[in-house]
Amino acid sequence: MAATIITTEDLKEFKLELLEEIREMFNENRAMVMKKEWLKSTQVMDMLNIxxxxxxxxxxxxxxxxxxxGGLIFYEAGxxxxxxxxxxxNNEKLK
Incomplete structure (x- = not known):
């Protein structure tokens, strides 16, 4: 097997690429957390059949x-x- 030499410059480049990927993942997750789905009363009644x-x-x-x-009531889907x-x-607990 041939040996591969890693330079300091290679490590710096790797660090920058890794940090950029982490930033992208963080921003994607933050956008998902910030997005909430709000439902009106009629939607909730239909969903739960109540x-x-x-x-x-x-x-x-x-x-x-x-x-x-105002006069509207909203519920968070989560x-x-x-x-x-x-x-x-859990039906198994009832046995």
Whole structure:
């Protein structure tokens, strides 16, 4: 096998390339975190197959967080997914 010599200049170039790739990955992840999907009440009711009264109950008892702007109420999609996951019932435990 032939030996390969790595110079200081090679290491500097590698460092710069690595840092640039890390920056790109960080920026991509930040954009994904900052993007939130907001749903209107009707969308949430359709998604969960619930009535307006049930949705109101979820708001009032703190089961589901919401944002109100004027007369419109919005729900974060991630919070709905979290609520569903937190209330998941494992049938194996019931046996």
């Amino acid at each position: 009535s307006p009264g049930t949705l109101q109950k979820f708001r009032h008892n703190g089961t589901l967080a919401y944002t109100k702007i 919070q709905i997914e979290k609520m569903l996951s937190d209330n998941l019932v």
